[in-house]
Amino acid sequence: MTDSRQDSDKYLKKRAFFDSLLTIYGRKPVLEALEDLSLPVHKLHLADSNRRDQLIARMEQLASERQIEIAYWDRKGLSRISRNARQDQGVALDLALPHYGTTEAFLNEGKKGGNQKNYELLALDGITNPQNLGMIIRSACAGGMDGIILPRKGCAQIDPLVIKASTGTLFRMRLLRCEDLAPALSEFRQQGARICGLSSHAQKSLSDFGGEAPTIFVLGNETRGVSDDVARQCTHRLRIPMHNNVESLNVAVTAALISFRRQI
Amino acid sequence: MTDSRQDSDKYLKKRAFFDSLLTIYGRKPVLEALEDLSLPVHKLHLADSNRRDQLIARMEQLASERQIEIAYWDRKGLSRISRNARQDQGVALDLALPHYGTTEAFLNEGKKGGNQKNYELLALDGITNPQNLGMIIRSACAGGMDGIILPRKGCAQIDPLVIKASTGTLFRMRLLRCEDLAPALSEFRQQGARICGLSSHAQKSLSDFGGEAPTIFVLGNETRGVSDDVARQCTHRLRIPMHNNVESLNVAVTAALISFRRQI
Known part of the structure; x- marks a missing residue:
């Protein structure tokens, strides 16, 4: 028994290392x-x-x-x-990377009661520009978000351009990898998280969105918005109110406004 | 008399056109x-x-x-x-450009009582990256700022890269040109405007900065910050509070947080 417990601990440690x-x-x-x-x-x-x-x-x-x-x-x-x-x-x-992991590991922590506080995450859907990805990481890190969900499919991946644009914050931010965003969000939802899609067409404004619960804000592609698969997982749709008939913001700017909304 | 009044009106109209x-x-x-x-x-x-x-x-x-x-x-x-x-x-x-003018014209409007409401402007000091300049214009326009002061010295100037990064908002935003930023700010100050330099070393936080008065927020170069000449014109120094020991934000993100601070 002890041996197998040790083996399993060893295996999990090794696996956590490889996940990072x-x-x-x-x-x-x-x-x-x-x-x-x-x-x-x-x-x-x-x-x-x-x-x-x-x-x-x-x-x-x-x-x-x-x-x-x-x-x-x-x-x-x-x-x-x-x-x-x-x-x-x-x-x-x-x-x-010390804070590089998977959505799976994050959800498992939750099951064990490890992150049951009201975390706030960003989830990226179709963010293909490395400059934007780096700037999102920088803004979310400075704004105190608890993590960023980065799917392997449809998004830019961490590369030297991203690292440069993140100006060193990449190594301080919790990044949660998954394969596909929609199924990952579905699991978060089943664990009680609110899934909020940002959209300029939404009725409800970000400033009217209160309450305390685990929350994920989904940022979509600047041109196409949030994809259909992902939109189906959203429990809320929110917009950032804009002047002068401006229709959209740079996605890193949106990430910053979400991350800093309670501090400025 | 009438003739000379007409001539002067004509001259001013022509001059306003050329300023645009x-x-x-x-x-x-x-x-x-x-x-x-x-x-x-x-x-x-x-x-x-x-x-x-x-x-x-x-x-x-x-x-x-x-x-x-x-x-x-x-x-x-x-x-x-x-x-x-x-x-x-x-x-x-x-x-x-319909909304392209000068700080001089803006200040003259003020003297005539034309913009005595509590306007809020951004002023750019050493913003050399055209991508950032375009994104600042886009964010300030969406956030409802009343204008952007763009000095000819030390800043990127409007070019096709900037126009592209502004995603069409350039033509909706009031841009106020001047030659040098510091003397222009000095005139605004003499007319009673508050001049606020953003700095990560400032004691006072943006969120604690209230009151109603004409206000100019100065954004400095990302590496060097606000220049000495301009810093001397500042009546207030403000910081945006940041987590995770992050020291600075992208300047367009800072512009967005200022512009949207009362709406999100």
């Missing part, structure tokens, strides 16, 4: 990340098939200087790690 | 503006010395199709219009 890894790929992004000493790097992955040019030599040198483990893989192995064979250019890098 | 002109320059920006039918164009200016290539021919064709007057100048004449001989590439274009 963010894998970036492509020669330029990986080289830039290796050169940025503020980034906590776990492991460098290289394909055997890479021509040993200056760039690869420079990566190996940086990894050795920073005492970062290097793993060599065949093309297939590498593409399993990068999850993007077409764009990885034979190179991937694991960053170990 | 925004001159952009450079071959690509001018061509793009001519192709954008939503932009109100007054006049196309070309240097005699231009080689008559495809680009120039296309501009002339577009101007003729849109019934826009073309003026031809020697190099010196053209550079007097563009005010940037090094970058105008022999081409300039006047846009006629």
Whole structure:
């Protein structure tokens, strides 16, 4: 019994560690990340098939200087790690982010009573511009949001552009990954969270939205808005009132107004 | 007497019209503006010395199709219009923006009792990124600010990038030009306006800043903050309270939080 408990603890710890890894790929992004000493790097992955040019030599040198483990893989192995064979250019890098996790882990904490306070999260639906993603992270972090749900499908992923636009806040913000946004929101909803879609056509204004309960604010694509699948999960629709017939705001600005609404 | 009154009215009208002109320059920006039918164009200016290539021919064709007057100048004449001989590439274009004016005209209205209500303006100090400038205009317009003070010195100027980032709001927002920001703010101050510098080091929080009076919020450069000359004109220093040790926000986000602070 004790052995199996220990094994399971070990397994869960290991799994939590792997959940905190963010894998970036492509020669330029990986080289830039290796050169940025503020980034906590776990492991460098290289394909055997890479021509040993200056760039690869420079990566190996940086990894050795920073005492970062290097793993060599065949093309297939590498593409399993990068999850993007077409764009990885034979190179991937694991960053170990302390606040990087999954919606699943967050929901499990909730079941155990770990985050039963009235958390507020942002959820991103179709945010494809890395600059905007970085600015959303920065604003949400400064505004004190409890986390950002970032689905793998349909959104920009964390890359050096995003890291740069987040001006270092990426490593302080809780990021919750999931595969698809709609099913993840459905689970949050089943646990009692309010799911609020921001829309310029909504009747209710953000300023009239009160009460205390776990709440998720969904930010949609700037042009297309919130997608249909995600809209079906929304329990509330809210708008930000605007002057001068302006129809929409930059999505990072919207994120900031939500995050700071009780502080300014 | 009547004649001279009419002459002076005519002169002032003409001057107000010319104050509303925004001159952009450079071959690509001018061509793009001519192709954008939503932009109100007054006049196309070309240097005699231009080689008559495809680009120039296309501009002339577009101007003729849109019934826009073309003026031809020697190099010196053209550079007097563009005010940037090094970058105008022999081409300039006047846009006629309905809400584009000067701080001087705004202050004169005040003296005549025209804007004695408690206006709120943003003033830009060292905002050099066109993307940010466009986003500031968009946010301030949506948030219902009464105008934006844009000095010619030290700030990005309105160009096609800014127009694009403003997503069409540029033509609805009152823009007040001046040469240098500090002397312009000094005049506003003499007319009784409160001049508020935003700074992360300020003691007083934006949320504690109440009262009703004409107010100008100064936004400084993201890296260097508000410049010394401008800081000396400030009657108040305010900060936006931030979580997670975040030190600064994107300047367009700051503009949005100020503009929307009473509505969200």
